[in-house]
Amino acid sequence: MSSVIPRVSQLSHRVIRILGCNPSPMTLQGTNTYLIGTGKKRILLDTGDTGFPEYINLLQQELSEKSVALQEIVVSHWHHDHVGGIVDIFRxxxxxxxxLKLPPASEKKDDKPAENIDYTYLKDGDKLKTEGATLR
Incomplete structure (x- = not known):
């Protein structure tokens, strides 16, 4: 028997999981994305896929309810279900x-899901700080 996890879960006082609302055999109930930190600016880890307005609504609701904004978006890896939502978030x-993302293994056309968004490559050992959390 499988259990259903909520679309939004407070995992700790500094991490909120928001499901990407893109269920599939690969994503199960949806891609996990995370709002990280405790202050007015938070880091968003992964963005779900493009074309899922329910996810954007959930993310907007969490940002509004907590009176916070996005400091940075970090992409854990370059699969469409982790990076595709960047376009919708920016729109x-x-x-x-x-x-922020890891450097590509090779330069491919699909390494940039949106041409009008600048990406900064992370290096091994980089630290990202926000109030209440540091990612490395």
Missing amino acids: DIKPGCKV
Whole structure:
């Protein structure tokens, strides 16, 4: 018997999981995305896939309820269900923040899901700090 996890879960005082609302055999109930930190600016780890307005609505709701904004978006890896939502977030939430990702193994056309968004490559050992959390 499988259990259903909530679309939004407070995992700890500094981490909120928001499901990407893109269920599939690979994503199960949806891609896990995470709002990280405790302050007015938070890090979003992964963005779900493009074309899932329910996810964007959940993310907007969490940002609004907590009175917080996105400091940075970090992409854990470059599968479409982790990076595709960047386009929708920049269009609908307009965060005005950096998008950080690991350098590509090779330069491929699909390494940039949106041409009008700048990406900053992370290096091994980089530290990302936000109030209440540090990621390395």
